[in-house]
Amino acid sequence: MxxxxxxxxxxxxxxxxxxxxxxxxxxxxxxxxxxxxxxxxxxxxxxxxxxxxxxxxxxxxxxxxxxxxxxxxxxxxxxxxxxxxxxxxxxxxxxxxxxxxxxxxxxxxxxxxxxxxxxxxxxxxxxxxxxxxxxxxxxxxxxxxxxxxxxxxxxxxxxxxxxxxxxxxxxxxxxxxxxxxxxxxxxxxxxxxxxxxxxxxxxxxxxxxxxxxxSLLDARPIPSGDYPVLLTNRVASQLFGMFSSIFFADLAQKGQSRLKDRLGDEIAVKDLNLVSDPFIPEAPGSMLFDGEGVPARKIQVIEDGRFVSFLHNLESAYRAEVEPTGNASRGYSGRVGTAFANLVVPVGQAKISDLQQMEKQVLQIEKLEGASGCSAVSGEISIGAQGFLWEHGRMVQPVDRITINGNFFDLLTSIHHYSDSYSDSFSSVKVPDLLVSGLKVAG
Amino acid sequence: MTEQQAHAILQAGADTGADLTEIFIEETRDSTITFRDQKIESAVSGLDYGIGLRLVYGTDILYTHTSNDDIEHLIRLIRNLASTRFGKTSARTVILPDVKNPGWRESAVRPGSQTIKAEFLRRADRIARSLSNRVVQVSAQILETNSLITLINSEGLYHTEERRRLRTHVSVTAEHLSERFVATEGPGYQGGLEVLERIDIEAVTRAAAERALLMLDAGYISGGNIPVVMGNGFGGVIFHEACGHPLETEAIRRTASPFTDKIGQQVAHESVTAIDDGTVDNAWGSIVRDDEGTLAQKTILIENGILKNYLSDRVGSKETGAPLSGSARRQSYRYAPVARMRNTYIAAGKHKFHDMIASVDYGLYAKKMGGGSVNPATGEFNFAVEEGYVIRNGVIAEPVRGASLIGRGHETLMRISMVSDDLELAAGTCGAASGYIPVTVGQPSLKVDSILVGGR
Missing domain, CATH: 3.30.2290.10 (PmbA/TldD superfamily)
Known part of the structure; x- marks a missing residue:
């Protein structure tokens, strides 16, 4: 058959x-x-x-x-x-x-x-x-x-x-x-x-x-403290991917996102935009219809720092009395969930080399270790990291055995600069390199 | 599958020169029932069905799986797969097994009553919400899987086995002043609906709810290298990830483990004895035979700090020289089996928990671990602490959240200085090359003299 x-x-x-x-x-x-x-x-x-x-x-x-x-x-x-x-x-x-x-x-x-x-x-x-x-x-x-x-x-x-x-x-x-x-x-x-x-x-x-x-072979920890942190485009994409569910209406309706009742609020720096884009040619998240057969469309989720739309499947849309956004995800063996098509944060104009020298010291995070210390419900980030320490625009040491700690909701309000490039990976999450503050480093 | 069809597949594999041809047939009935928002949110029933065919040439593995059991399709897959082999070998002889019960004797047992499960979940919701009005969400789930597997190979093996497991998860979300914290408990055992009688749903729900409520108001620990007392039970996840995976022949055969060529050497503090035991009665990670047909065993990995054994599958055993340990496992017919853990734990020691705490001036008591990950090649690990407390002047002090533990497994093993007598096991799910499988982790409380704690 x-x-x-x-x-x-x-x-x-x-x-x-x-x-x-x-x-x-x-x-x-x-x-x-x-x-x-x-x-x-x-x-x-x-x-x-x-x-x-x-x-x-x-x-x-x-x-x-x-x-x-x-x-x-x-x-x-x-x-x-x-x-x-x-x-x-x-x-x-x-x-x-x-x-x-x-x-x-x-x-x-x-x-x-x-x-x-x-x-x-x-x-x-x-x-x-x-x-x-x-x-x-x-x-x-x-x-x-x-x-x-x-x-x-x-x-x-x-x-x-x-x-x-x-x-x-x-x-x-x-x-x-x-x-x-x-x-x-x-x-x-x-x-x-x-x-x-x-x-x-x-x-x-x-x-x-x-x-x-x-490049990380002779890495060593750095003293605990506050550092301006440069999240490389791979790491920034990984973080936004881990926390993408905070924008799903079904989870907010079930008390699993702190964005519940925050529609229309400023939740991020004014120049942050975030979209779910299903129409990027060849991208892995591209589609013409979602897992429930609803036509896909481009959805602006954050516009100039303001939270303007949740992502919906049929159930959450009915409950919120809005049109579904075409973001239902589904495999044959599971129930319906929600997902971004391609999650995209637009690039800025700076080169990554500019970001490395924008502060006296910059901790560049190249690699995150696991995701278990991150919770999309609380926004908690507590995760091992490896990377490089830059001082006055010069790389002074590779770094490992540190953790970065903070909260994703605070991070959205602490992005200072965006680079002009995405990582080359075949990924449905596209976020440029980000220079941020507010993350605590323990080493 | 009839005896004739099974023999035809084995012969087709042998004709391609395979040293071993193996057929793994699986029919799994599963049911998942989920309670959320004070109602049964979903009930899903499934029938997984498929056949995995493995051809082994020396230590090279060819694997294919399909849900289509048409015999011509299966033979074609074998031939297509074998045609990719780069370097031909002559046909091998095959010992055709006596397939006494050709085909299915019966379908896998259907999962137990959904109505009973629904009431069990409703109780969890009532208990959690009665504890505090800060409890804003209770999500509870029961997953039951009943599998009937058949394993046939060209060495004459014919083995059928029914595997039944049931696990429940209770997640409680607490909220206060826009802060949220979610805590989860997830006990599980081998068996069907009767397992629910073993699970004290009140205790399980209270544990999750009380942790969510406590952590909601918890502060943060200052990060740094400090002594850590790891709680018993699920604390064993660190040994599982940071030491257990690098002891699997899948890592050893690729020389991607800090424990390669270390048999007989001291790899841990002398107080540490670690075991992987597939035979613990009814435990979540126990098996009768592994997924290559080898009988399950109790394997001593480390004895008083000395590395004794690896966990092996057939190919891993052949490549590394490690004896077969009955550890070949897979999630389903979609995966070729590889050496994986079963019930892994650090044996009980002689110390007392309160003596450990009393020995620390300033440190962390990681009472309940969250998940984590490890790079087996480097031993680097990262684990979240779901419930933690500061230890100050030998006394457990205020609760802390958001802590994580960072280190290298083989180095941390040497820094364990005290092992207590309060061994406990806990159910878990392990993801690796052959999919997600049920495992048990466990340990008594133990003290690590220094470990990097991430905090704020």
Missing amino acids: KAEEALDYVSLRLKAAGVEAFDAIAGESESAGLEVYEGKVKTTELNVSRGIGIRLFRDNHPGYAYCEKYSIEALDLTIAAALENSYLTGELHLRLPEPAALAGMEIHSYDPAIEEVTFEQMKKFCLELEQKAKTLDPRIKNIPYLGASRSTSRFIIRNSQGVHLEKKSASVSAGLGVVAHSGNNRKMGVYSNGARSFNFDSDYMAQTAAERAI
Whole structure:
């Protein structure tokens, strides 16, 4: 049974069971990849996944179920489970979308050529990458992680109102982690990236990973205190990604965001703007419709420091009595959530080298270690970091074994300068380098 | 899958020269029921179904998975996968297992009554909200998974096993003057609905709520290198992340571990004995056999500070020389198995908790750890302290929030100076190369003489 046939069957059975409102999604993906270690392909994978997810409403009570087995028996069981679940849940009001025109944009999320990327191509690239990384510097002693992969996916959604939409996506990725030694010190440098075509620059990747390891080799802590902090574009993007859920209406409505009841307030410095942009060509967060079949649109979340819009799925929009923003996220096995399309903070005009010398001392954070000390509910930031200390525009030492501590909501009001560039990573979060104050450093 | 089909797949693998061909079939029924906003917010039922096929050539691994059990599709996947192999080998012989019960004997057991679970969750909400009007949200969840797995390999293995687990999470959010704090408890055990009888929902909810309320008004500790007393139970997450992962052959075979080539050497203070035990009765991280079919074992990792063993899978064992420890694990059919932890803990010592506290002039008592992460290659770790207290003049003083612990696992092991007698285990979920798996972490309270504490 194919996905379309399974969806046809589910739709018919739900209608026959008298279910008036439902949506059903099918997800399929295929991936192929390999890992290289010490000049040999050590692991090769070729994977195929698929599943059907059902959400139905029985007198406004939702029930969810999913299955990965495309048989009549399994689909019947799944429908029965969704119905049974609807007898447990509280009332949930929302309006499933009607068929609507999608934006006439080309977001270039799928190129069939990616399906033609062969294991041989990936192997050749990986071996070349390993060789280059290995010979760059004698301090590079080991390359424990190195690999490449390609993946394609297909998402279909149908609902009881007649929506029938499909999207495809394809991407490739490659990366490596190198370990550099200096005496008893070890540092790992990682570079990985994704793209819509298999056209990676092995020289650049090897050099970047090696530099990231070597440049931190003789790092040491700095005294605890207040430092102007330069969050590099990779780190700033990571932080905004960790705290992105504070802008989700469903979480605010459930008491999980301090932005509840703050719509219209100034929550950030006056020159901060933040958007959810679904139309950036080739970007991983780009889409024409969301996980509930609502047409995607560009949403200004923060405008000149003022909080102007939450991101909504159907449920939160109904509750807030606003139009959904097209930010529902959903996989076949889960319930509906909220997500940014691409989270974008516009660039400024300064070079990163300008930011490094704007204060007498600047602590540049290159790397965050884990995210467990960060809470989107409280806004708490308490996290290990590594980077460089700059004095009078000159780098004086690499830094490690420090923590940075503060609060994300305070951080939004303490951004002083933006650089003119984003990191080159294939990421749906784009934030430039930021010079901020107010973070405490412990070392 | 019939016996004939299983044999056809094993033969197809052997024909490509694979030393080992392995079939892993999984059918999992799961149910998740979530309570929030004083109502059952969602109830999700799932049927995960798929087949993982692994071909091992020496120490090279080829893996494929699919939910499509059509035999021609499976044979085609094997051949496509093998065609990527760079360097051909001749066909191997295969020992065809006696598949006594071809196909499914029965489907995996359906999860237990959702109605009983719903009432259990409502109780958590009532208990938390009765404690204070500062409790603004209670989110509680029960996740039950019942899996039927079958493992067949070209060495004649045929093994079926039912795996049942149930875990509950209770998260309480407290609010005061726009400050919010959320605290979570998450006990879990092997078994089905009967596990709910083992869980004291009142104690679990109170623990989460009281921590959220306490931390709401807590201040911050000044950061720096200071002595830390780590609380028992979930405090073991640090050993799990910072030492357990680097002791897995997955890290050792890539020489990406500070413990490579250290068997027999002192790697920890002599007061430290660390164990990974897959056989603890009904524990969250216990297994009968691992995901390669090896019987679970109790593995002494460190004994009185001396490194004794690594955690291994077949390929890791072959590459590093470590004996098989029955540690090959995977989240599901989507992952090839690799060596992972099961129930990992530091054994109880002889010290008393109050003596540890009394020995510290100024330091941190990290009563409850949050999550954390580690880079196995460098040993660098970072952990959040969910509930902490300043220790001042040998006495537990004011509560502090927002602290984190930074260090290198192998260095921190040497700085443990006192191990108490109050060992406790706690359920957790571990994410790594073969997905998210249930594990137990644990330790008695222990004192580290110096560790970097991040604060304000």
